[in-house]
Amino acid sequence: MAQETLPERPGAAGPSGAPAPARPPRLWRGGRAGRPRTLLALAAGGAMWLAFPPQDLTPFAPVGVAAFTLAVHGLRARSGAWLGFLAGAAFFLPVLTGISAIGDDGWILLSLVQALYWLPLGAGAALVARLPGWPVWTAALWVAQEALRGRQPFGGFPWARLAFSQTGTPLTPYASLGGAPLVTFLTALLGGLLAYAALTAWRARGGDAGARRAAARPVAAALAAMAAIVGGGMAIPTPTAGRAVTVAVIQGNVPRLGLDFLGQRRAVLDNHVRRTHELAERVRSGRAARPELVVWPENASDLDPYTEPDARAAIDGAVRDVGVPVLVGALVDTPDGRKVENRGIVWDPVTGPGDYYVKRHPVPFGEYLPFREVLTKLIKRFERVPRDFAKGDRSGVMRLGPVDIGDVICFEVAYDKEVRDVARGNILVVQTNNATYGRTGLPPQQIAMSRLRAVEHGRTILVAATSGISAIVAPDGRMISRSREFVPDVQVARVAARTQRTLADRLGALPEWALVALAAGAVAAAGGLGRDKNEGN
Template sequence: MPLRCLLALAGGLVLAAAFEPVGWAWLMPVGIAALVFSVRGLGPGRAWIPSLLFGITFTYAVMEWMRAVGTDAWIAMCAMEAAFFVPLGIGLSWSMRLRAWPVWAALWWVGIETWRSGFPFSGMPFGRLAYATAGTPWADALPWLGMTGVSLLVALTGTTLAWVLLQLRAPSRAAYVAVAGLVAVTLAPALVPYPVEETGTTTVAAVQGDVPGTGLNVPAVHREVTADHVRLTRELADAVAAGEQEAPDFVVWPENSTAVDPFLDPGINAGIVAASDAIDVPIIVGGTNSDPLDDGQVLNQGIVYHPGLGGGDRYTKRHPVPYGEYIPFRGSSWMPSTYGRLTEVPRDMVRGTSLEPLRVADVLVADAICFDVAYDEGIAGQVASGAELVTVQTSNAMFSRTDQLAQQFEISRLRAQETGRWVVVAAINGISGVVRPDGTVVASVPARGQEVLVETVGLSSTLTPAVRMGVWPARLALVFLVCHTLAVLVTYRRRRRGDRPVPEAVGAR
């Protein structure tokens, strides 16, 4: 067991190295194979131990950026995420007793990954295998398979690698066939990319205004932040008027470009209106607004400001961050809202529910706000409803000195491939950028940069298979977990009944 535990600890670190800032995606199958070897031959009563150790090193390394919130928050959140590797170890132990166990083991990985990505309190999707595939042949399968399907493909590569290594002494024909089939499935999307038809173009400006001072605390300098975005937009208008810059069809400001309700603060509202009138095109403003149904709650929204008209269509963030933007069970004795930095969350943010795209300058836009980009249903749902382009408004100022910025920008790149849409990212102080539907970055602004990107991007109405499938692959992964667990429990109960001794009297009769 000690060697298994060491292998599991090392395997978790190897898998974490596949994600930014290291970004060695080819290590993912190696990390998965290490987990398989660490639990191989163990019963479910012991297999969870090395699996848990694997999860501890993996989650604490991948989400080390959570320390920006606080060491206590990092320890608590990663402990919860690592706990999901306990049922994973049990499921791997069950799977490896079956024929074609690499398939069942890969399904268990994806099922647990899906579970922890949505539970509890919306879960934590960072660390999904698919999110480390940017720039690899695996990512080319995204429009065909979606995020869940690509995670399955990567997991299956890792479990198959473990199986092949076990076959090295006496390789069978089945091993050669399995490897050849897996290679063909992995490379086929790169050789035959999904066709995306471009139906038109539009020119978009993404404004990154930065945060004065340390760059970490937007609320403390929120008026300066808004003023900087107003100033950069008006400077863009002057450059357009002078013929020095191409005129955009609309402008995107980041999340928290105003940290107060722009409809209730006259100064902030006047600045936004002045910027919109100066550039003479709509601006998608990231604002925190009071909930009209409850004064004690707020909404994190992307608001379309039209020149001469003011506020129009709105998108409301679907996945507010627990303990960052709202406090679950606020007021309860076991989690008082006065603990630590929770005092910085005086009001709870309400989640949005609409999947209707924004209409901006006659373009249907799928919007996502910050962590929304890590969840499958929001962007895909809006694209399925007709969105021709994707915008991501994000702040992440608190994480501006961490690797969270790079990890989230990689997810934005992958969303472009999954949906077959151009993606425009506007960050408050990094990383902003424009991404093609094949995942390549056309232009970007580094962290703490202050710049306006103006790019002509393509529009499309093509629906990829991934968008058409929506969240069903993830749901099926959860159904697999339930069905396999029930099948094991039923089989175990039947065996126990069969092992019961027969009474002597009944036996004599």
């Protein structure tokens, strides 16, 4: 079909000699990609957001990938990059809304920085569409984008990966084979196959009966592949057997919502001490099973129990009362007093504080300030971070009562390497403090990550949060118990302490790097193909 070309300048003569209408503004035209593609890219980002908690409309993740793939299909890399950024902004702005609790500027800036990672994703997806089998290469690009985003800069920000939208779906069991990267790949592959089927059917719509019959075969093959991926996930076993251990998770709650709760340090500690004494009383009265270990959350004590006698006495009294080891989350001054350590401390009812884990991934701009001298002068809010948090340098595998636990703190659960490193423990623990982000999408998103990690490593996961959401998750990802937010809660359950390693544990980062290499090779091949065509012309 011939396409009318508008004059470049308003008022220039058209074919009939009459003045032609002015060229529409670039923003209205959607750039070179055009308005329909621009709107489709924005819809793609919105659809993917709906797949994440608390919406949990999980099928929208591959649907969003399909829309994104169709939006950039057939474009030049530059136009694909622009649409990638738009789709990323439409995704990250709503999915990270909880960050607005610390300021709208921080939320918008972080969201747009994350959207920048979709620039190469969009460019690469446009390029590899030239190759046969492009749904596979496009899916690998999603893994490559997440691998980069989860590492750079400042250790990366691996939140809101496609895999974390697929908790409790037929794709979840694949985590036990290739970890979160494999789940991301298959989620994106479903979207790519859906896009391929839609594009093939659309192109054949105006053809004759023979053309439509010919198109039906690849469409059927794409749909069959999608069914095989879904069915294959449902056939993967997720073992749950293991030594039975009775555990307890304490959620003491905080005095009130918001950043200022950290100033009420003693009240937070007292809440967790009180709940532990209540648990001990319930055990003595026969109203609760006697736990073999207890877990407190991150920041349960912002008073250093090594230097604050009252804090030490309060913790020690609660631990002695319950009579079993307690993993205590506490902030501890470094010996020189210049930094703070975010610790998970094994507190024994007889010997007191013993082994401990120090958080290895402090949050940039929250727990430590890059470029401190400059930023504190420009942004007064950073004065709330008077001292940097020290970075731990060893694994969080520790003995807690009858089992080895693997401890990670707060958003470390999003990092593949950190969780894999502690999966040698029989039970995984996530100590977290979500009070600042309460009643936003971030706490349920963190629970979704924990559920995927349970399947990935075949481990029970205990999530202890100061204000919620706390949870006990079975090795197959089932929720054994779950707290509400901003209420005190004590969860007691008998769970499996497992020793068997999953295939994902044994393969480590190999599936991710293989998929990254696949994406890089596809982009290189597509770039070479484009150069060959240009030279041929």
